[in-house]
Amino acid sequence: MNYLPNTPKDREEMLKTIGVKSIEELFSDIPPALRFKGDMKLPAALSESEVAKLMRELAAKNTAQDFATFIGAGAYDHYVPAVVRHVLGRSEFYTAYTPYQPEVSQAVLQSIFEYQTMICELTGMDAANASMYDGASAAAESVTIASGLTRRKTALVSRSVHPETRGVTETYAKGHDITVKEVPFENGVTSVKELEKMLSGDVACVVIQQPNFFGNIEPVDEISSKVQAAGATLIVQVNPMSLGVLRPPAEYGAEIVVGEGQVFGNPMAFGGPFLGILAVKNKYLRRMPGRLVGETTDNRGQRGFVLTLQTREQHIRRERATSNICSNEALNALAATVYLSWLGKEGIKELAEHCVAKAHYLADAISGLKGYELAWKTPFFNEFAVKCPVDPEKIVKSLVEKKILAGYPLGRTYPELKDHLLIAVTEKRTKKEMDDLLAGLEGLA
Amino acid sequence: MRRLEPLIFEISKPGRKAYSLPALEVEKKPMSEYLPAGELRTTPAELPEVSEVDVVRHFTRLSQLNHGVDIGFYPLGSCTMKYNPKINEEAANLPGFTDIHPYAPEETVQGALQLMYELQEYLAEIAGMDKVSLQPAAGAHGELTGIHIIRAYHKSRNEAARTKILIPDSAHGTNPASGVLAGFQTVQIPSDSRGGVDIEALEKVMDETVAGLMLTNPNTLGLFDENIEKIQEIVHKKGGLLYYDGANANAIMGIARPGDMGFDVLHFNLHKTFSTPHGGGGPGSGPVAVKKELAQFLPVPVVEFDGQKYYLNYDVPNTVGRMKSFYGNFLVMVKAYAYIRSLGPDGLREASQDAVLNANYILRRILEYYDLPYDRHCKHEFVVSPQRIKKETGCHTMDISKRLLDYGVHPPTNYFPLIVDEAIMVEPTETESKETLDYFADALIAIAKEAYSNPEMLHKAPHTTVVGRLDEAGAAKNPRIRWQKGM
Amino acid sequence: MTYPVNLKYTETHEYAKIEGNKAYFGITHYAQDQLGDIVFVELPEVGREIKAGEIFATVESVKAVSDCYAPLSGKVVEVNENINDSPDLLNKDPHGEGWICAVEISDPSEVNKLMDVAAYEKHAAEGGGHH
Structure with a gap:
């Protein structure tokens, strides 16, 4: 199967117009020694129906697809409504490139403008960009922004921030000679005492996560006042769904908000494509990476939208750009926009409340099981850590048979929490699924 | 309406x-x-x-206010706006791919891991390289990963004094930005009279302070650098590495392989060469491929196969670390995988051949009106300049592009590469028919004639779009980047 | 276009308007015309010591960024806050209301290295290379 419309006769005519005898002649400037001879070792071409069958077979091997998942840890099993898939399936959106020609790109531009507005509303920030690769790279790039503005070279990242966010932040920091230091946690949240000790005059920013990787609510006011006193920037990574019930980070002094927008209408999809949210206070606007859409008027006096403040970007500023990002996650941002339109002002609150209520039901019930206890007494959103009487890896493995994904064993990334299982609950989890998990846990104790 | x-x-x-x-x-x-x-x-x-x-x-x-590949021709240079096959979209919507948690136990996601593993193998073969990471989320992200790998390589050899990355003046803007983001100073290399790297200039700056050279081949002028053997020799002799920007790989599949040209690291853009859609700006996917000696620096995890099961390997001794959460843009990989399986080795080669044929055909059809800065056969794209039109009518590339919108065609890339004044960069791709190419060439010729007969018509274009030319200066002076209640 | 006689000019199209030991820096009419609609100017910090030839400001149009090189060495004593709100002052009145910053001149001998109006007019008319 290929997608070539040219007929042999077309090719002949075209070669004649070009003035060459064969297509081969068009490649004559490639040194003969470098020409690839023979056949690439790839499977032979398939018809569409064969490809369809192959893909279905591969998909079918992913048995996890119809399990009840209690794993969260940065990717959450929220329901994706049909309208999201429907709109994303419109090829006017998905077969377009970056909206460089605004006269024929108003759909993409206006939807991004709507997205930017929604993110500002949720976070309390002044400006949101059109998207980053994911929450982790958004956090990593926000550290660069803060370091650039404060001209300081140390970033403090709480150990209660997602381990992969910390990993990406460290990789990115290497290129800027920024030293990343880890702030320890205590009782499942950032240790304010330790943070205070680490806040020297060279600290550009402090990165925390709210709710944090363990699902816990951080003491944000205390953290924020220390960070502000040190003249550093507070960067908060949010689970944006939690902002249905939690106050916007701007209220407690965050100046840059990043987050993983997967929860807004994007499936778990084995980890990607996801949606990097990045929003800032005005002071950081001209250092913000990525695309930004602004409102303007056309030469007929109508409202229209364009890419704006483009001088920040690599295609203009090249080696002095704030970032190298070009392609982003626009279609995932569109999913979020459609999803948040569907959910609306009331829906996001109600959905977040369902997550909280269900998670607390399950947490209460687990802490009543013999041998199991909640790791901390700290308030949490929809995810919590449980100290288990058996190896959490064993729990996960044995519940696979019952089509339950029990949670994320924290020992994988926190040796000090070897016997802890991180459990997430979304609105999709039924009481029966939770009770099945409880029975499974009880049976293993 | x-x-x-x-x-x-x-x-x-x-x-x-x-x-x-x-x-x-x-x-x-x-x-x-x-x-x-x-x-x-x-x-x-x-x-x-x-x-x-x-x-x-x-x-x-x-x-309905947007242009897309499914609506019409989209010859945006260096973006490879080829047709996005629908079976790929269907495959990526299968619940077996969409509804799996990235931390699900490996035995419950064997299909996903197998697909990733095989895609790694296919891309390595197409590139002529040894090992692949699918983690980068886009081309620029692949560049950043690749340059971090180059940095880690020199560091492992105690050659931290290599602080520079060389970049030709025709390069994509992401190249210098990626070099700087990975901690290097970038040095620009001029182009020679044939549009390739100026060999003398390269020899002059290539020394022990240089970590490597980033090259797109064919380059952004759509020209294959005939001196690539010489270039790789110069760079390697002084201990540097060669990075291949795969943005233009659509010209060479099955025809020449970057690995055979002497490149050490490269990225592919699955959203260009391998037909996955651009989504109005993303998501993309920018896998990185390396030669054997560099595999120890790849980002973690890498997908491996032990003969029985597929698994994620986090144990890469000198890894550059993590570039992204989880494993990359998986659903984009699904589409690229389906594409490679559909075309097979011959289909991929034929795609590149027709991409090059289509570009050369348009080029030769419009030369009566548009000027060619380097008179050579192009590869999958070409750059022309409306020098005569500008001089004789006052109409610019911008005017021509905006007028193309009235013909129902998305304009080519404008004003890039920077080394050509008033550049118009055209990449038709292989999935367009001769009729479409003729329509486009005829439109460019008609617009050139209009420039002489009615320049105002061009200056005020587009006339038929739902909005006219937008005030970009106004938008930048007074940024209104969100709606506000009561606005 | 005629250029004011009381200004001193650089090859890179900046000017210095000298008043006593103070000099006002800006970009010339030629420079603003080349850039088109100016949408943003990144101003230097007051108190910064600048050497002649160093970048003292960045001027942005919609799709270009241009560095401005200091005609003279000195300490920045004042910046033109008006251009934060109205960057188009650089287009409308580059040699007057559109000045960028003022410095206290630290080396008056540098003034002799700058072009006078006749030399600059010739330079601009020849296409003003070196920018």
């Missing part, structure tokens, strides 16, 4: 709803009993209140 669409916020009405939630089934107490009262939101976020019909109509109407 297309007309402008209000913002979703402007059709909001208090109390209107689209959502429904599953039964709660458990007790729900006031939120302040679960969460600290001080942490609760007191003012709701101003999200729209609309019905499901409102949502569908809003985005459907809005969609």
Whole structure:
């Protein structure tokens, strides 16, 4: 199967117009020694129906697809409504490139403008960009922004921030000679005492996560006042769904908000494509990476939208750009926009409340099981850590048979929490699924 | 009838709803009993209140204001806007791919891991390289990963004094930005009279302070650098590495392999060469391929196969670390995988051949009116300049492009590469028919004639789009980047 | 276009308007014309010591960024806050209301290295290379 419309006769005519005898002649400037001879070792071409069958077979091997998942840890099993898939399936959106020609790109531009507005509303920030690769790279790039503005070279990242966010932040920091230091946690949240000790005059920013990787609510006011006193920037990574019930980070002094927008209408999809949210206070606007859409008027006096403040970007500023990002996650941002339109002002609150209520039901019930206890007494959103009487890896493995994904064993990334299982609950989890998990846990104790 | 669409916020009405939630089934107490009262939101976020019909109509109407590959020709240079096969989209929507958690136990996601493993193998073969990481989310992200790998390689050899990356003046803007982001100083290399790297200039700057050279081949002029053997010799002799920007790989599949040309690291853009759609800006996917000696620096995890099962390997001794959460843009990989399986080795080669044929055909058809800065056969794209038109009529590339919109065609890339004045960069791709190419060439010729007969017509174009030319300066002077209630 | 006689000019199209030991820096009419609609100017910090030839400001149009090189060495004593709100002052009145910053001159001998109006007019008319 290929997608070539040219007929042999077309090719002949075209070669004649070009003035060459064969297509081969068009490649004559490639040194003969470098020409690839023979056949690439790839499977032979398939018809569409064969490809369809192959893909279905591969998909079918992913048995996890119809399990009840209690794993969260940065990717959450929220329901994706049909309208999201429907709109994303419109090829006017998905077969377009970056909206460089605004006269024929108003759909993409206006939807991004709507997205930017929604993110500002949720976070309390002044400006949101059109998207980053994911929450982790958004956090990593926000550290660069803060370091650039404060001209300081140390970033403090709480150990209660997602381990992969910390990993990406460290990789990115290497290129800027920024030293990343880890702030320890205590009782499942950032240790304010330790943070205070680490806040020297060279600290550009402090990165925390709210709710944090363990699902816990951080003491944000205390953290924020220390960070502000040190003249550093507070960067908060949010689970944006939690902002249905939690106050916007701007209220407690965050100046840059990043987050993983997967929860807004994007499936778990084995980890990607996801949606990097990045929003800032005005002071950081001209250092913000990525695309930004602004409102303007056309030469007929109508409202229209364009890419704006483009001088920040690599295609203009090249080696002095704030970032190298070009392609982003626009279609995932569109999913979020459609999803948040569907959910609306009331829906996001109600959905977040369902997550909280269900998670607390399950947490209460687990802490009543013999041998199991909640790791901390700290308030949490929809995810919590449980100290288990058996190896959490064993729990996960044995519940696979019952089509339950029990949670994320924290020992994988926190040796000090070897016997802890991180459990997430979304609105999709039924009481029966939770009770099945409880029975499974009880049976293993 | 297309007309402008209000913002979703402007059709909001208090109390209107689209959502429904599953039964709660458990007790729900006031939120302040679960969460600290001080942490609760007191003012709701101003999200729209609309019905499901409102949502569908809003985005459907809005969609009609956009051009896309499925609507018409999209010859945007260096972007490879080829047709996005629908079977790939269907495959990526299978619940077996969409509904799997990235931390699900490996035995429950063997299909996903197998697909990734095989895709790694296919890309390595097409590139002529040894090992692949699928983690980078886009081309620029692949560049950054690749340059970090080059940095780690030199560091492992105690050659930290290599602080520079060489970049030709025709390079994509992401190249210098990626070099700097990975901690290097970038040095620009001029082009020679044939549009390739100026060998003398390269020899002059290539020394022990240089970590490597980033090259796109064919380059952004659509020209294959005939001196590539010499270039790789110069760079390698002084201990540098060669990075291949795969943005233009659509010209060479099965015809020449970067690995055989002497490149050490490269990235592919699955959203260009391997037909996955651009999504209005993303998501993309920018896998990185390396030679054997560099495999120890790849980002973690890498997908491996032990003969029985596929698994994620986090144990890469000198890894550059993590570039992204989880494993990359998986659903994009699914589409690229389906594409490679559909075309097979011959189909991929034929795609490149027709991409090059199509570009050369348009080029030769328009030369009576447009000037060619380097008179050679091009590869999958070419750059021309309307020098004569500009001089004789005052019409610029911008005017020609805006007028193309009235012909129902998306304009080529404008004003890039920077080394050609008034550049028009055309990449037709292989999935366009001779009729489409002729229509486009005829349109460019007609517009050239209009420039002489009625230049005002071009200056004021487009005339038929739903909005006219937009005030970009006004937008930048006074940024309005969000809607506000009562605005 | 005629250029004011009381200004001193650089090859890179900046000017210095000298008043006593103070000099006002800006970009010339030629420079603003080349850039088109100016949408943003990144101003230097007051108190910064600048050497002649160093970048003292960045001027942005919609799709270009241009560095401005200091005609003279000195300490920045004042910046033109008006251009934060109205960057188009650089287009409308580059040699007057559109000045960028003022410095206290630290080396008056550098003034002799700058072009006078006749030399600059010739330079601009020849296409003003070196920018």
